[in-house]
Amino acid sequence: MLAARYLGADRLEAEEIPLPVIGDEEALIQVDACGFCGSDISIIAGTHPRARAPLTVGHELCGRIVQMKSSSGSLRPGDRVTTYPLISCGDCHACTHGNPHVCRQLQLFGFDADGGMAEFVKLPVSSLMRLPEEMPGTIGALIEPLAVAVHGVSRTSLEDVQVAAVMGGGPIGLLTALVARSRGVPHVVISDILPSRLELARSLGLRAVSAGADLKNLVMELSHGDGADVLFECAGSASSAREMTSLVRSRGVIVNLGVFKKPVEIDMQAINFKEIEVLGSRVYERKDFQIAIDLAMQLPLEKIVTHSFSLRDVATAFSQFKRGKDCKVLILPGEHES
Ligand SMILES: [Zn+2]
Ligand SMILES: [Zn+2]
Structure with missing residues (x-):
């Protein structure tokens, strides 16, 4: 499959890599859309303190479950989802006091583990959140940044x-x-x-x-x-x-x-x-994600997406985004350049 890979300082390339193999309590998501975030700039510049090459970037994604190994929960293959991309340690003061989003060792998919700017991404079933069937992929990819805003306003x-x-x-x-x-x-x-x-x-x-x-x-x-x-x-x-x-x-x-x-x-x-x-106000809590999902269709979000590109054009997309003159730049992995 094709993935947007950070391969070292100032190197972001569309690269063919093997399809991820899922384990227990994991799902394979076919990605509809994935946005660039300001934090991706420091990853690709090679200055992010944790991100290590090679890495598939992308934490603002939405897609459809194509395969999953889980005995619990209500999600099924075919469901449209986004991911709550935080990985918390579970042991620190924040984690044991109901605030895992400010974990002392907070990690994220797309920074510390492969993210979703790819044709497919493997994610823990517990990180997935269902999206309404009628929500366009471009809006689904904005749930993560919208949750940042919801969290900030809720402070x-x-x-x-x-x-x-x-x-x-x-x-x-x-x-x-x-x-x-x-x-x-x-x-x-x-x-x-x-x-x-x-x-x-x-x-x-x-x-x-x-x-x-x-x-x-x-x-x-x-x-x-x-x-x-x-x-x-x-x-x-x-x-x-x-x-x-x-x-x-x-x-x-x-x-x-x-x-x-x-x-x-x-x-x-x-x-x-x-x-x-x-x-x-740092990232979001899970409840902010649900509020963002419920709120998204009532807001004029389409205009926030100023550009979208195919996965093959990820390097061009990133240099356009990095200039800082645009708003949200999305990668649509299902779309192929003509
Ligand atoms: Zn982000
Ligand atoms: Zn923690």
């Missing part, structure tokens, strides 16, 4: 929230803004530095402005000078970290979803003076 109460600001208009920022809006927040504003991303955000019906002064002006106007009730940091950039504390009100909440690659400057005095709460 804080939205009760009485009038103004929510989202910094960063990439897939996670857009999805977070859509989830916050679907929860009834009256004013959701999103910012980015790229005009193409602002345009995409506006096409989703979101209020989008340039990062920096424009964002601050709009937030202050909507909040009568107080600042946002909640801010979702989805950019992971030094400038968003520097500015975020000035954008929330006293006793406001900042939820960080963006993955920072190195330490950044944060205004601790503002956190102290305004008693701001800063909360981390």
